[in-house]
Amino acid sequence: MTYTDHRTMRRVLRREIAGTIGLLTDEHDFRAMRRYRSFTFDDHTTYLRQIEELLRSRAADGGHTALALFDPEEYAEFCAESGLEPDTPASRARFTAELAATGTTLPYDGRPLTQLVPALVDEAVRRATWEYASALLARLGPCTSCGEDLGRAAFARAAELLARVLDTAPPGNRHLVCSVSTAPEDLVAVLHADDDDTGATRLDEAEALEFATVLALGMATRSPGGLVMRTTAPGTPDRIYGWRLREHTLEPLTAGEVFDAYCTDIDSGDLISPESGVDYGTPPDLGEDPPARHRH
Numbered sequence: 681m682t683y684t685d686h687r688t689m690r691r692v693l694r695r696e697i698a699g700t701i702g703l704l705t706d707e708h709d710f711r712a713m714r715r716y717r718s719f720t721f722d723d724h725t726t727y728l729r730q731i732e733e734l735l736r737s738r739a740a741d742g743g744h745t746a747l748a749l750f751d752p753e754e755y756a757e758f759c760a761e762s763g764l765e766p767d768t769p770a771s772r773a774r775f776t777a778e779l780a781a782t783g784t785t786l787p788y789d790g791r792p793l794t795q796l797v798p799a800l801v802d803e804a805v806r807r808a809t810w811e812y813a814s815a816l817l818a819r820l821g822p823c824t825s826c827g828e829d830l831g832r833a834a835f836a837r838a839a840e841l842l843a844r845v846l847d848t849a850p851p852g853n854r855h856l857v858c859s860v861s862t863a864p865e866d867l868v869a870v871l872h873a874d875d876d877d878t879g880a881t882r883l884d885e886a887e888a889l890e891f892a893t894v895l896a897l898g899m900a901t902r903s904p905g906g907l908v909m910r911t912t913a914p915g916t917p918d919r920i921y922g923w924r925l926r927e928h929t930l931e932p933l934t935a936g937e938v939f940d941a942y943c944t945d946i947d948s949g950d951l952i953s954p955e956s957g958v959d960y961g962t963p964p965d966l967g968e969d970p971p972a973r974h975r976h
Contacts, residue, residue, distance in 0.1 A: 699743065700780035701731060702750030702772065705797050712752035716767040728793055735788045745788045747796060748779040749804050809867055810890040813897045816862070820900060834900035838892045841930055841966070845909065846873055846881060848964040852913030858891055860898035860905035860925065869894035898925040906933070908941070909963070918955075921963040935961050 704710045710724040721727040738745045750772075758775050759766040779785070784804040786796060817831030846854070854873040859866060871891040874882050898905040907930060908922035922938055923930035933941075939960040943952050954960070 699738065700746045700748055700776055700785060701735070702776035702779055703731065703747050703797070703800070704750050704752075705801065709750070709752050713750075718767050718769055719772075732793050735793075736790075739788060739790060746780065746785040747788060747800055748776065748783050748785045749800060750776065750779070806869075806887070806890055809869060810886075810893055813867055813869075813890075813893045817893065817897055817900065830900060831896070834896040835892060837928060838896035838899060842871075842888070842892050842895065844966045845907070845930075845963075848966055849873075849909060850911050850913065850919060850964075851875055852911045852916075855910045855912075856891065856907065857909075858895050858898070858905065858907045860894055860903050862897070862901065862903050867894050867897070895925070899927055899929075902927050906941075908938070917957045917959045919959045919961060921961050923963060930966070932963050938962075 704713060704724070704727065707724050710721070710727065713719045714722065721730075735745055755772070755775050756766060758764070758778065759771055762774070764771040764774060784800070784807045786800045786803055788796070817834060820830035820834070822829055823833075845856070852875060854871075856871040856873065858869045858871075860868075869887075869891040871887045872884065876882050895907065897903070903925070905925040906922055907925065908920065911919045920938055920942060921935075922933045922941075924933060925931075939954065942960065943954045944950070
């Protein structure tokens with residue numbers, strides 16, 4: 681009887697344990713891990729199927745499981761820096777625990793991996809974009825004239841402008857994209873701003889933080905870039921308008937410029953047909969431009 685009670689208690693306690701699975705999302709990473717003898721899987725499709733069955737089993741038992749991207753190169757670096765033998769399950773578990781604490785994770789919510797993997801990759805890209813943009817802003821350092829932190833001033837300015845963009849937008853669900861051309865790669869941030877039943881705007885705070893950071897970087901470094909908004913509301917055509925980035929401010933795009941941007945193939949430069957039921961227009965007036973906190 682006591683033995684049965686102990687097994688029951690352990691089963692109950694197991695439900696209280698949150699776990700993280702380091703996922704090899706593509707065939708390339710999977711092949712890289714096969715160089716370790718202790719990694720016994722030999723087929724990526726079978727591996728993903730087993731992962732999905734494990735996730736369902738844990739969920740059925742009431743367990744909480746998160747997914748993280750397992751990068752073989754980062755794993756090798758982690759083992760080298762930590763003095764761990766990489767060809768052991770224990771080392772992989774240590775690395776996965778590190779991912780759970782410091783990396784990007786996504787909770788398993790019952791969706792199939794075919795839906796969860798793209799969402800996990802998007803989340804990782806979003807976080808990497810924010811970290812990269814934040815690092816570049818921090819490197820700007822203080823103003824040589826007044827000593828003000830240039831990155832902080834640019835972020836405050838970007839937050840002000842973003843608030844004005846949202847405040848002047850027509851009702852509906854808004855999809856904003858900010859793109860900035862920086863070396864060695866372009867940065868893109870996306871923000872969704874939807875109206876709830878009371879008309880108030882719902883924002884994802886993490887998305888808003890990343891968006892403002894990328895916007896701030898574009899203005900602070902005077903990099904080519906733009907901000908485009910698409911508004912969708914029942915019974916009305918979708919509205920698309922935008923601005924180009926300028927130091928300290930946003931410069932409205934004309935309706936023709938917005939049309940050209942959306943109706944030109946990026947790779948070939950060829951014209952493509954415009955979407956039906958879409959109004960390519962000019963942005964609303966953002967009001968009197970608030971004074972920039974830093975103009976040196």
